Amino acid sequence: MLRRTALACCSALTLALGATACGGDPVSAGGGSKELSGQTLNVAGVWSGAEQKNFQKVLDAFTEKTGAKTQFVSTGDNVSTVVGSKIEGGNAPDVVMVPQVGVLQQFARKNWLTPLSKTAEKSVDTNYAPVWKDYGSVDGKLYGLYFKAAHKSTVWYSPEAFEQAGVKPPATYDEMLKTAQAVSDSGLPAFAVAGEDGWTLTDWFENIYLSQAGPEKYDQLAQHKIKWTDPTVVKALTTLGSLFSDKKLIAGGQKGALSTDFPASVEKVFGPDPEAGMVYEGDFVAGIAKDQFGKKIGEDARFFPFPAVAGGKEPVVSGGDAAVVLKDGKNPKAAMAFLEFLATPEAAAVWAEAGGFLSPNENVDLAAYGDVTLREAAKSLIDAGDSVRFDMSDQAPAAFGGTKGTGEWKLLQDFLRDPSNPAATAAQLEAAAAKAYKS
Incomplete structure (x- = not known):
């Protein structure tokens, strides 16, 4: 509108x-x-x-x-x-x-x-x-004049994989996990996760955090007005960890995800030999699915909005x-x-x-x-x-939110590797954020 x-x-x-x-x-x-x-x-x-x-x-x-x-x-x-x-x-x-x-x-x-x-x-x-x-x-x-935008609250899926599993696009995060389980039970891992690219993991966190904690807390965390050790952060990491810790839901498990970059994650869902039923990322997934793998967007490749978490609103x-x-x-x-x-x-x-x-x-x-x-x-x-809330990591100093192999990117890769201690990850994120914002 x-x-x-x-x-x-x-x-x-x-x-x-x-x-x-x-x-x-x-x-x-x-x-x-x-x-x-x-x-x-x-x-x-x-x-x-x-x-x-x-x-x-x-x-x-x-x-x-x-x-x-x-x-x-x-x-x-x-x-x-x-x-x-x-x-x-x-x-x-x-x-x-x-x-x-x-x-x-x-x-x-x-x-x-x-x-x-x-x-x-x-x-x-x-x-x-x-x-x-x-x-x-x-x-x-x-x-700054914002010319090109990305809608980073879209989950892309193979209609064929959903049909095989007998599921429909979910409306809540809990439903998405149940849908993922059904897809996995049908013989195809649910998610291709691009863990080799740390920025994709920040996007996972941000959608969960915006829906679960709300826009006011999101803005505060984006500006480092609250610490990354805040209980809302630990809660969001715990929610994300419930997915990352289930090896059956992720193509190749954590190790496979950490060796999968973003284009490869799209290929795992929409390439000639599918290895997963869904891939979370922005609208730009469509470009790869269409240009590299010949998929008809809206037919062979579809999306549903990133679902609401724990009674919150759908994030954008x-x-x-x-x-x-x-x-x-x-x-x-x-x-x-x-x-x-x-x-x-x-x-x-x-x-x-x-x-x-x-x-x-x-x-x-x-x-x-x-x-x-x-x-x-x-x-x-x-x-x-x-x-709309702008990508949180993109609002942060580059040393924390936008540099390969360091800061938030690396720490969330470490969390994907071992999501067993969300509080410890939150403490590490806070230490890295405090250093970057200070400098």
């Missing part, structure tokens, strides 16, 4: 071509009329492969509208390190697509960023729920990539024009049509999404409004 303005009346095709806005007026996209011809916009982000190709379509639409050429550089996961080195070397990109709130805040406090223009901020106020503006702001100034945890403008970039005019473009439904519709994408922009026509399942995920994200 759209919040402040009616659903965009333009068709996905019209939006993608950028011809007109609703009512026939030209779409504003940061200047228009080729006035940026001769400039080259340098954009850095984590994307590679299919995501990079699809984002290039957005860059091409900007070029068609403004005349500016574009160059994209993939940073890999260590955005902070790569961008910092480029700034020090005098080769700063103009725009960075930042995947973590904590990194955006870090950049702003290092005085690396330029606040968004009034035009871009007005578009954010018009097109986004206030929570997205909050996540893009530091000390009252708006620096999101991630996202925010566009920011670096002060040291060589093309500030083109950079800000690009962010003004990204804030429009038109820009989001380009990638929505290509697939593998959700937008937090409330005025993107749902018809722009290429399949029914993604429309459902997009609608769920938009309907959640201000109850």
Whole structure:
């Protein structure tokens, strides 16, 4: 359900071509009329492969509208390190697509960023729920424009596996464990868990914690205003441990999970030789299932919302990539024009049509999404409004919530390996968090 303005009346095709806005007026996209011809916009982000190709379509639409050429550089996961080195070397990109709130805040406090223009901020106020503006702001100034979102409260399953087990999508966490047991009893382990990638384990925890402890506690823990030794954390770890400790429910048991990365976890469910019936992760599971394994989303691969835990509400945890403008970039005019473009439904519709994408922009026509399942995920994200909570680990300092082999990622991998002592894990998490937030 759209919040402040009616659903965009333009068709996905019209939006993608950028011809007109609703009512026939030209779409504003940061200047228009080729006035940026001769400039080259340098954009850095984590994307590679299919995501990079699809984002290039957005860059091409900007070029068609403004005349500016574009160059994209993939940073890999260590955005902070790569961008910092480029700034020090005098080769700063103009725009960075930042995947973590904590990194955006870090950049702003290092005085690396330029606040968004009034035009871009007005578009954010018009097109986004206030929570997205909050996540893009530091000390009252708006620096980040959330262009791509992830709905991280989706559990993907094989309809064939569910049919074989005689089960339907569950409505509660307890029902999900019973469903998992039925799938396992039918001869196929229930879950493929991507334990080799610590970030997936943080997502498991966050969904349970948001539903079980509630949004107020979630916000407090995300900001380290309560300690990780809080009883709510221990309780959530205990709940998660009830799944992680049951080797029959996890493909390969704990050891197998710890040697399974995220793409492999999707393959275990939707690949040619299924090894599990379900995989928990965000809407981006659909892209791998479709592009790599030829699954028809909504038919061969479906999802149900991450179920409510212990009488709580269904959680809606999101991630996202925010566009920011670096002060040291060589093309500030083109950079800000690009962010003004990204804030429009038109820009989001380009990638929505290509697939593998959700937008937090409330005025993107749902018809722009290429399949029914993604429309459902997009609608769920938009309907959640201000109850959406951003990925907690992405709000933390990178040393705690976003670095391979250390902090929360490693400690939750250790917990997956041995989930017998949630209180001890909570104490270790607190020690690591305290050190990271202090520094």
